[in-house]
Amino acid sequence: MGVLCDYFRAPDRETAVAVVLSESGLFDAAKSRPDIEAIDLKGIDPVVMLGKLVTLLSGPSYEEMAMTGDIQIDHIPGPELLTREDGDVCVIELDVLVRDTLADATDAALSDVAFIWVNTGEFLDGRDTWFEADEARPAMDELAALARRARIVGQMLYCMICP
Numbered sequence: 001m002g003v004l005c006d007y008f009r010a011p012d013r014e015t016a017v018a019v020v021l022s023e024s025g026l027f028d029a030a031k032s033r034p035d036i037e038a039i040d041l042k043g044i045d046p047v048v049m050l051g052k053l054v055t056l057l058s059g060p061s062y063e064e065m066a067m068t069g070d071i072q073i074d075h076i077p078g079p080e081l082l083t084r085e086d087g088d089v090c091v092i093e094l095d096v097l098v099r100d101t102l103a104d105a106t107d108a109a110l111s112d113v114a115f116i117w118v119n120t121g122e123f124l125d126g127r128d129t130w131f132e133a134d135e136a137r138p139a140m141d142e143l144a145a146l147a148r149r150a151r152i153v154g155q156m157l158y159c160m161i162c163p
Contacts, residue, residue, distance in 0.1 A: 004162040005045055007143065008038035009150035013093060016158040017082050020091045026160055037149060039142045046092060046159040049122050051076045053140070056113035058101045079159065094157040102147035102157075110140045 006026060010016040019029035019036055030038040044050055054076050077095035084090070114133035117123075117140075150157050 003045055004042045006038055006040055006042070006160045007044075007046075007146060008036060008158050008160065009146055009153075009155045010158055011035050011155055013082055013156075016093065016156075017091050020089060020160045021083070035153075035155075037146060039146055041139050041142070044139060044143075045122075046079050046094060046161070049120075050094075050098065050143075052120055052122070053113070053117050053143075054098050054101045056117055057105050057109055058097075082158075088162070090161050092159050092161065094159060096156065099147045099150055099157045102144045103151045105140075105144045105147075110137065110144060114140060 008016070008019075008026060008030065010019065015036070019033075020026050022029060024032075026036075026038050027040075030036045077097055079092035079094050079098075082091045082093055111133070114136045118133060118136040123136075147157060149155075
């Protein structure tokens with residue numbers, strides 16, 4: 001089994017860490033607090049996979065990237081670790097560029113990049129068939145909507161990672 005990742009918005013770093021490390025956990029906090037919202041995207045890591053989505057939405061022509069088969073993520077700022085790496089879970093804050101790129105993503109842009117994104121090596125690893133774009137759209141739509149709501153209220157996006 002791979003790394004499990006849940007994405008959420010929170011008012012600040014301290015709150016983000018506190019709700020993840022609390023006894024009730026992230027999803028209970030999200031149910032009881034209007035300033036916390038979380039989505040379950042277990043297989044989408046915040047660096048490579050999310051970096052590729054952000055690159056497709058903001059980078060060079062995705063047709064060009066699709067033709068070369070190369071989606072470079074080195075221009076996407078990495079997330080900032082807010083907890084120790086050696087614990088049961090860690091919390092990271094995503095860069096504002098990631099939040100805003102997702103928040104600005106239109107329905108048309110998400111549709112344009114969905115097939116390319118879900119057919120990158122990270123998704124295909126261990127599969128014999130290609131993914132369909134509509135398999136990825138719910139996750140993409142959730143991420144974009146979460147980013148929009150975070151930006152509207154001046155929050156950042158965070159990711160809870162369970163190794």
